[in-house]
Amino acid sequence: MADDIHKILIIGGGAAGLELATCLGQQLGKPRLAEVTLLDAASTHIWKPLLHEVASGTLAEAEEIEYLSQAYRNHFRFLLGKMEGLDRATQKVIISPIINKKGVELIPRRTFQYDTLVIAVGSVSNTFGIKGVDQYCRFIDTTKEAFRFQKQLVETYYLESYAHQSSQRDKPLSIVIVGAGATGVELSAELREVTKLLATYGLEGSIQVNITIIEAATQLLPALPPRLSTATQEQLVKLGINLKLGRRVTEVTESAVYTHDGEVFDADLKVWAAGIKAPDWMKNLDGLETNHINQLIVDQTLKTSDDNIFAIGDCAACAWTGHTGNVPPRAQAAHQQASTLAKTIINRLNNKPAIPFVYHDYGSLVSLGKFSTVGSLMGSLMGTVSVGGFIAYVVYLSLYKMHQIAIHGYFRTSMLTLSNLFRRSTHAKIKMH
Ligand SMILES: Cc1cc2nc3c(=O)[nH]c(=O)nc-3n(C[C@H](O)[C@H](O)[C@H](O)COP(=O)(O)OP(=O)(O)OC[C@H]3O[C@@H](n4cnc5c(N)ncnc54)[C@H](O)[C@@H]3O)c2cc1C
Numbered sequence: 001m002a003d004d005i006h007k008i009l010i011i012g013g014g015a016a017g018l019e020l021a022t023c024l025g026q027q028l029g030k031p032r033l034a035e036v037t038l039l040d041a042a043s044t045h046i047w048k049p050l051l052h053e054v055a056s057g058t059l060a061e062a063e064e065i066e067y068l069s070q071a072y073r074n075h076f077r078f079l080l081g082k083m084e085g086l087d088r089a090t091q092k093v094i095i096s097p098i099i100n101k102k103g104v105e106l107i108p109r110r111t112f113q114y115d116t117l118v119i120a121v122g123s124v125s126n127t128f129g130i131k132g133v134d135q136y137c138r139f140i141d142t143t144k145e146a147f148r149f150q151k152q153l154v155e156t157y158y159l160e161s162y163a164h165q166s167s168q169r170d171k172p173l174s175i176v177i178v179g180a181g182a183t184g185v186e187l188s189a190e191l192r193e194v195t196k197l198l199a200t201y202g203l204e205g206s207i208q209v210n211i212t213i214i215e216a217a218t219q220l221l222p223a224l225p226p227r228l229s230t231a232t233q234e235q236l237v238k239l240g241i242n243l244k245l246g247r248r249v250t251e252v253t254e255s256a257v258y259t260h261d262g263e264v265f266d267a268d269l270k271v272w273a274a275g276i277k278a279p280d281w282m283k284n285l286d287g288l289e290t291n292h293i294n295q296l297i298v299d300q301t302l303k304t305s306d307d308n309i310f311a312i313g314d315c316a317a318c319a320w321t322g323h324t325g326n327v328p329p330r331a332q333a334a335h336q337q338a339s340t341l342a343k344t345i346i347n348r349l350n351n352k353p354a355i356p357f358v359y360h361d362y363g364s365l366v367s368l369g370k371f372s373t374v375g376s377l378m379g380s381l382m383g384t385v386s387v388g389g390f391i392a393y394v395v396y397l398s399l400y401k402m403h404q405i406a407i408h409g410y411f412r413t414s415m416l417t418l419s420n421l422f423r424r425s426t427h428a429k430i431k432m433h
Contacts, residue, residue, distance in 0.1 A: 006034040006349060009093060009114035011083045013040040013067055015048060016313030016334035017120035019406040023342040025076030034349060036076035039095065039112065040067055043080055046143045047403050048122070049331050052183060054146035055271075056190040057154065058197075063420075064143075070407065079112070083121065086286040088306055093117065116308055116345060119296060120338075123276035123314035123329055126293065132252035137272035140183065149271070153191075156269060157198060172208035176257045176267035178249050179274030180215035181223070182366050185232060187271060188213055189368035192239045212242040212265055214249055214257060216274070223328065224364055235368050249274075276329055278315040291317045295326075301354035302341050310344075312337035320359055327359045331399060335406065336360065365399070 008024060010017045021038040028034040045065045046054060053059035071078035085094035091114055098107040124141045127133040138149045160173045175191060177184045188211050195209045213220070213236070219229045220236075220243065236243060247259040252272075257265045278294035289297045289305045295317035302310045302318060314329040316337070327333045337357060344354040404413040 005032070007113055007115045008034050008036045008118070008345060009112060009116070010036070010038045010118045010120060011040075011093065012119065012121040012313070012315075013038050013045050013078075014120060014122045014313060014334065015331045015403060016122075016338045017118070018045050018065075018067075018070070019335060019338040019403065020118060020120065020312070020342055021076045022070065022074045022407045023339070024345060025071070025074035027342070027346055028349065029075035037079055037112070038067065038071065038076055039079045039081055039083060039093070041080075041082040042143060043067055044143065045070070046146075047331070047400055049182075049400065051140045051143065051146040052187040052190050054143060055140045055149040055153070055187060056194045057150045058190055058194060065407070074407075081107070081110070083119075084109075084281055086117075086288070087111070088286045088288075088309070091115065091117075091308065114308070116348065117310070118341065118345075119282075119304075119309065119311045119315060120313045120334075121279060121282070121315050124279055125272050126275040126277040127272060128275070130249060130251065133249075133272055136252045136254055137178070137270045139272055140187065149269075153194075153269065171266075172210045173268050174210045174212065174266050175269045175271070176265050177211070177213045177271045177273060178215075178252075178257065179272065180213050180217070180220035180243070180245070181273065181275075182221065182364070183273040184213055184215070184271070185220060185236065186367050187273065188236065188241045189239060192241060210242065211240075212244060212267075214244045214247050214259060214265065216246070216248045218246045220245065221364075221366060224366070232366060232368070239368070276314060282315065300356040301344060302337060302357050303354065310341055312341055318357060318359075327357075328361075330364070331403065332362060333359055335403060338406070 008028070010021050013021060017038060017040070021036060024034070024036045029036040043066065045067060046063055050059055050063060067078040079095075081095040081098060083093050084096045086092075087094065092111040093114060095110045095112060097105050097109045099105050125139045138145065138152070140146045140149055156173065177188055191209075191211055219226060221229045221232055224232075233243060244259070244263075244265070247261060247263065249257055250260050251258040252270055255266060255268075257267050257270060259265070276293070278290070278296070280294060282294045282296065283290060285296070288309065291297055295315055296304050296311040297317045298304055298311050300319070300321070302312055302316065304311055313334040318327045318337070320327045336359060340355050340357045347353060347355065401413060401417075404416065408416065
């Protein structure tokens, strides 16, 4: 490719970055109007709202997308690597060395030149510096972490099953999830489903599994209207999930979670899902302005304080027009920002003005496994319309379908959906390895 071609570098191929890279690859990469490169720390993409299903083992492996093949099909370039810094004066991104499991450096620290840079590295769990959380809790922020949790879960179930059968243990297995946002709530329902499936398959035998959610707020799903939060609460109670609301976690140890009121919860497995922040390395990104949770502050055109650098998705703090506060860290916001920024970048190459981003809240839906889905639709557009049951389930799925259509197009998404349906009818509903 010619050296003077405009170089667009996108960091992070998640809900926002992969859609942007695919769109720009098609619109600018294919006709060679720009060189579009996507850098991601992982080699495959799974849509993050599915991670609780990865963690519980109920997700089809087919949902994983290889970045390399996506790049080939859509005329962008994929680079494996982790951004660790930035040199704005020379317009270079600094990429960490790649080191294998044995500690051998495969690729040294490198830099990559850009003309336009888009940072879309998402978010990580916020542990608020609470003692023991980093050491003893599992997180499901990344595909790798979700798979790791799933492996530990399977091992624990096998071990418990053996211990119960050989009368070495008579206590129930206890899983504690900290945080009653969508992630914690969805994960708890999914884990309950897994327990039922295992019993159906005959593994569970006499194991009892206690699932507890601990939340500092007095209602679960604080982002949803109280009526829906109450409906979800009723569903969870029906599923036998213990809810401990209004309890602030003060410490986590290897075997327990402690709360501010002096209660101690025994916990064999602990998951932390209480709030998000942008990764810590973003705090000092060569002078780019950030907020208290490390998000890059962007204006209405999604531009940072540097004219050549944009940020989208969970790692960006963008004021929500007509509301107090920022655009929420959600998949639908990431999707909408990717499509607005694609138009702005195309305009930029044609010396046309940037497009202001306006977030449309179409509501929030929470999936309680195969048991039910609840939520509010239309959000701020039409006021809240509560939905539940099958309609909510279909709408919940459609958010993922929109993401799939953005990266695969209509035809491939239909084929994938069909093949997944066939696959699900012949394969086990849970992954046990
Ligand atoms: C379990 C769970 C359930 C959720 N459910 C919902 C839901 O139902 N509805 C909803 O709207 N939202 C949901 N969310 C939130 C939603 O997933 C996020 O808002 C959305 O994924 C944000 O998109 P993003 O592109 O900003 O980040 P991500 O999708 O997280 O992608 C970030 C990408 O950046 C890469 N990356 C990170 N650091 C680096 C680095 N240093 N260098 C290179 N690459 C890097 C990562 O590998 C990743 O591919 C859920 C989140 C979780 C965890």
